[in-house]
Amino acid sequence: MGRQFKARCNQCQTEFDVREGGGLYFELLHCDSCGKEKAIRQEEIQEKINNQNPALSYQEKVEAIAGPCDGGHYRFAAKTRCPNCHSDDYSPAVDANGQVRMAFYD
Numbered sequence: 001m002g003r004q005f006k007a008r009c010n011q012c013q014t015e016f017d018v019r020e021g022g023g024l025y026f027e028l029l030h031c032d033s034c035g036k037e038k039a040i041r042q043e044e045i046q047e048k049i050n051n052q053n054p055a056l057s058y059q060e061k062v063e064a065i066a067g068p069c070d071g072g073h074y075r076f077a078a079k080t081r082c083p084n085c086h087s088d089d090y091s092p093a094v095d096a097n098g099q100v101r102m103a104f105y106d
Contacts, residue, residue, distance in 0.1 A: 002028060005102040007090040009082035015093050018080045024106045027062050033072025035081025035088065040066055 002021030009016070019037060022028045026039045045062055052061045059076050066074035079088040092100040 001104055001106050003102055003104050005100060006093040007080070008093040009085060009087055010089045010091060011087040012082060012085040014082050014084040016080075016083050016090075018090070020080070027076075029063065029066050029074040029076055030078040030080055031069035031072040032075045032078040034069060034086065035079065035083075036069055037080065038066050038069070038074045 002019060002023050004017060004019045006015055007018045008014070019028060022039070024042075026041050027045065028037060028039050030037050040062065045065060048065050049058075049061050052064060056064070063073065063075055068074075072078075080090075081088050082090060092102070094100055
């Protein structure tokens with residue numbers, strides 16, 4: 001299960017959307033350098049995963065399927081980054097009522 005929320009960068013105060021985790025039909029990875037996200041359909045994963053080294057973990061296989069990003073690699077453990085300053089230091093943003101709005105998806 002994944003989640004989506006509005007975040008505020010702790011470095012430059014820019015607000016942006018964060019999506020974390022995949023869903024039932026896809027895996028969601030982020031670049032470890034720029035934070036760009038990449039969704040990979042389970043259908044694509046299942047087509048390609050059996051042709052890979054059996055010694056690799058599921059995550060390593062999916063990261064290999066994702067391929068490289070400009071200057072980095074798509075990783076499960078990489079976080080979204082601020083689109084303004086590229087920091088990965090952020091907090092969930094609160095709305096006018098002091099609430100964090102978060103959506104969960106599958």
